[in-house]
Amino acid sequence: MKELKLEVILSTEKKQKPSFDHLEFGKYFTDHMFIWNYTEGKGWHDPRIVPYQPITLDPAATVFHYGQTVFEGLKAYMTKDEQILLFRPDENFKRFNRSNDRLVMPELDEEGALSALKQLIQIERDWIPTAEGTSLYIRPFMIATEAFLGVHPAKTYQFMIILSPVGAYYKEGINPVKIAVESEYVRAVAGGTGNAKTAGNYAASLKAGEIASENGYSQVLWLDGKENQYIEEVGSMNVFFKINGEVITPALNGSILEGITRKSVIELLNYMNIPIVERKISIHEIQQAYQDGVLEEAFGSGTAAVISPIGELLWKNEKMVINNGEIGSVSKQVYDTLTGIQNGIKEDPFGWAVRV
Amino acid sequence: MKELKLEVILSTEKKQKPSFDHLEFGKYFTDHMFIWNYTEGKGWHDPRIVPYQPITLDPAATVFHYGQTVFEGLKAYMTKDEQILLFRPDENFKRFNRSNDRLVMPELDEEGALSALKQLIQIERDWIPTAEGTSLYIRPFMIATEAFLGVHPAKTYQFMIILSPVGAYYKEGINPVKIAVESEYVRAVAGGTGNAKTAGNYAASLKAGEIASENGYSQVLWLDGKENQYIEEVGSMNVFFKINGEVITPALNGSILEGITRKSVIELLNYMNIPIVERKISIHEIQQAYQDGVLEEAFGSGTAAVISPIGELLWKNEKMVINNGEIGSVSKQVYDTLTGIQNGIKEDPFGWAVRV
Numbered sequence: 239m240k241e242l243k244l245e246v247i248l249s250t251e252k253k254q255k256p257s258f259d260h261l262e263f264g265k266y267f268t269d270h271m272f273i274w275n276y277t278e279g280k281g282w283h284d285p286r287i288v289p290y291q292p293i294t295l296d297p298a299a300t301v302f303h304y305g306q307t308v309f310e311g312l313k314a315y316m317t318k319d320e321q322i323l324l325f326r327p328d329e330n331f332k333r334f335n336r337s338n339d340r341l342v343m344p345e346l347d348e349e350g351a352l353s354a355l356k357q358l359i360q361i362e363r364d365w366i367p368t369a370e371g372t373s374l375y376i377r378p379f380m381i382a383t384e385a386f387l388g389v390h391p392a393k394t395y396q397f398m399i400i401l402s403p404v405g406a407y408y409k410e411g412i413n414p415v416k417i418a419v420e421s422e423y424v425r426a427v428a429g430g431t432g433n434a435k436t437a438g439n440y441a442a443s444l445k446a447g448e449i450a451s452e453n454g455y456s457q458v459l460w461l462d463g464k465e466n467q468y469i470e471e472v473g474s475m476n477v478f479f480k481i482n483g484e485v486i487t488p489a490l491n492g493s494i495l496e497g498i499t500r501k502s503v504i505e506l507l508n509y510m511n512i513p514i515v516e517r518k519i520s521i522h523e524i525q526q527a528y529q530d531g532v533l534e535e536a537f538g539s540g541t542a543a544v545i546s547p548i549g550e551l552l553w554k555n556e557k558m559v560i561n562n563g564e565i566g567s568v569s570k571q572v573y574d575t576l577t578g579i580q581n582g583i584k585e586d587p588f589g590w591a592v593r594v
Numbered sequence: 595m596k597e598l599k600l601e602v603i604l605s606t607e608k609k610q611k612p613s614f615d616h617l618e619f620g621k622y623f624t625d626h627m628f629i630w631n632y633t634e635g636k637g638w639h640d641p642r643i644v645p646y647q648p649i650t651l652d653p654a655a656t657v658f659h660y661g662q663t664v665f666e667g668l669k670a671y672m673t674k675d676e677q678i679l680l681f682r683p684d685e686n687f688k689r690f691n692r693s694n695d696r697l698v699m700p701e702l703d704e705e706g707a708l709s710a711l712k713q714l715i716q717i718e719r720d721w722i723p724t725a726e727g728t729s730l731y732i733r734p735f736m737i738a739t740e741a742f743l744g745v746h747p748a749k750t751y752q753f754m755i756i757l758s759p760v761g762a763y764y765k766e767g768i769n770p771v772k773i774a775v776e777s778e779y780v781r782a783v784a785g786g787t788g789n790a791k792t793a794g795n796y797a798a799s800l801k802a803g804e805i806a807s808e809n810g811y812s813q814v815l816w817l818d819g820k821e822n823q824y825i826e827e828v829g830s831m832n833v834f835f836k837i838n839g840e841v842i843t844p845a846l847n848g849s850i851l852e853g854i855t856r857k858s859v860i861e862l863l864n865y866m867n868i869p870i871v872e873r874k875i876s877i878h879e880i881q882q883a884y885q886d887g888v889l890e891e892a893f894g895s896g897t898a899a900v901i902s903p904i905g906e907l908l909w910k911n912e913k914m915v916i917n918n919g920e921i922g923s924v925s926k927q928v929y930d931t932l933t934g935i936q937n938g939i940k941e942d943p944f945g946w947a948v949r950v
Contacts, residue, residue, distance in 0.1 A: 263744050264742055264743025267654060290653070295648055295651070296649075297627060297648070297756050298733075299649075302649075302663060304796035305661050305794045306800065307658060307659075309659055342800040379659060381658055387621075387733060388619050388763075389799065389800070389829060402743060422785060424785030427780050427819040429778060429779050429822075430780045430781075430819065431794070438661045438795070440659070440660035441794050442786055444698040445697070445698055447746065448698050448746075448747065463785065
């Protein structure tokens with residue numbers, strides 16, 4: 239891989255690191271960040287690693303008004319023999335560019351961005367926590383910076399990478415979460431931006447998330463926007479259901495995010511010879527399976543949570559307790575294998591783990 | 595109205611003003627802006643008018659990643675006798691709070707915000723252009739500023755008002771625009787954020803807008819996200835069709851923005867005894883009316899463009915030229931009356947124009 243030539247300005251003061259035993263998610267940031275600017279007609283310029291610092295933008299910058307912004311999320315892990323591993327990072331930068339295309343934002347040099355990320359992580363290697371369930375969360379993102387109040391794609395952009403040492407995404411850790419199926423609000427619809435990793439999808443999700451949270455549920459399971467019956471995803475996770483021995487996940491349809499963990503789970507289940515199918519699945523089918531006693535397991539997959547078992551689904555007034563609210567055996571197997579590969583503890587027959 | 599007490603720091607240097615004869619839209623900004631901060635547990639604090647300057651935000655600020663942001667748009671006009679008029683500004687701040695609620699953002703003190711706006715405009719009165727079709731565009735907006743990478747509502751926000759002297763929104767001015775009806779992409783769906791004035795809706799619209807622009811169309815007319823056949827709106831405008839003597843505009847359904855100009859047009863048409871109805875209307879009905887020769891006029895309404903006649907609609911491969919591509923008589927009457935009230939030239943039986 240070609241190395242991106244960049245300027246490096248090191249911080250003269252190092253931050254006090256938080257206790258790595260009590261990390262929350264996305265609260266602490268490391269000493270440095272990567273910045274790369276784009277100007278129409280000039281292309282990408284001035285790649286640089288600089289001390290972590292505020293961004294300065296004109297109040298009329300496009301990102302504030304018209305939401306032209308894209309992000310990614312991935313993680314770095316420190317192995318027992320002090321190697322740093324990334325999990326399928328090329329997939330993140332590929333998806334970044336798919337999102338860019340949907341938001342009419344300039345194409346990123348994927349190899350250059352990955353090279354910059356590796357250089358940044360080397361500088362910040364002391365920030366990678368090592369306890370089980372911890373990692374260095376990586377947030378590449380791009381924002382439109384042009385100061386102009388017309389609704390059209392901006393002419394200037396800034397791509398950045400920031401890093402955050404993190405613990406479990408849910409306070410439950412690997413313990414099952416409770417999820418409320420949303421019947422009023424909609425996250426995304428076919429033809430919209432649901433399969434792009436862009437801010438508006440998350441903004442749209444907050445209201446339902448707040449209501450679910452007030453009722454004691456960790457997140458919301460979204461249904462499709464057209465018929466309000468087909469399972470989509472859980473905002474920060476794709477979802478899988480084990481029904482009568484077969485694992486089912488909603489097929490990609492344009493409004494569901496193409497999860498990299500989702501893709502990995504499918505490949506892993508195939509490798510393990512556990513039946514897995516991608517297809518449309520309605521909330522009514524889930525409910526019927528539950529009533530028939532064949533809804534055996536449910537779990538979410540995503541970079542932040544990796545695998546998160548679902549112990550309870552609320553649909554309107556019906557509470558469906560899955561596998562007695564405990565993690566199921568397939569969920570556990572998938573979790574152990576994926577996190578094992580990510581941490582370099584388990585054999586990686588797929589070549590997913592990439593050394594920094 | 596109670597006056598909001600605020601700090602005023604005047605700019606020591608005044609910008610060179612652009613030529614008011616050649617104003618574009620949203621390109622120039624005045625010397626000052628208004629800022630108001632919100633912190634959970636403390637409420638709104640530190641209202642201030644300061645020199646127009648960049649915003650400084652942590653790279654992890656919620657607005658960059660999860661799109662928690664809301665805005666409004668309204669205009670100030672200078673009358674011939676040097677009075678400054680706003681058009682129904684209370685409606686804008688009411689809608690601001692409806693948008694805030696959808697985005698789980700803190701409620702704004704509407705009266706306080708309007709008071710701040712009036713004080714800001716008094717300071718910037720020399721920036722209000724007077725030529726026909728020009729005005730001072732006002733952009734109140736709020737962004738989530740908390741540095742935290744979890745998907746939840748932020749704990750800190752910044753409300754701001756910036757001002758921009760503007761000419762016509764479309765280069766066509768009051769001349770009819772050509773609009774392409776979108777058949778692939780979707781702006782918003784019921785249950786989503788379509789009726790909130792938030793960044794994600796505009797981000798979602800850019801791709802189709804770009805394609806339309808490449809084909810020579812000014813904007814896109816959106817269809818509903820569920821059945822892809824009912825007329826919604828034109829991103830920056832609501833739409834009206836005159837068919838067989840009756841004016842029809844799509845009924846508010848949760849995914850269409852509740853335009854203040856839209857509301858005013860309806861009230862005005864009722865006042866003028868011109869038949870106006872709000873109801874569902876499909877693209878097929880428009881097409882049929884066109885083929886039957888009874889699609890007499892079409893126009894868009896919005897703060898930026900006020901009234902913009904639609905001279906051509908493209909639906910798949912069919913070009914529908916409306917009223918020979920010329921402004922219709924009802925469109926012209928509505929335009930003249932509305933802009934007349936806004937500029938203080940015409941009688942205002944509704945009490946819409948508010949003196950600053």
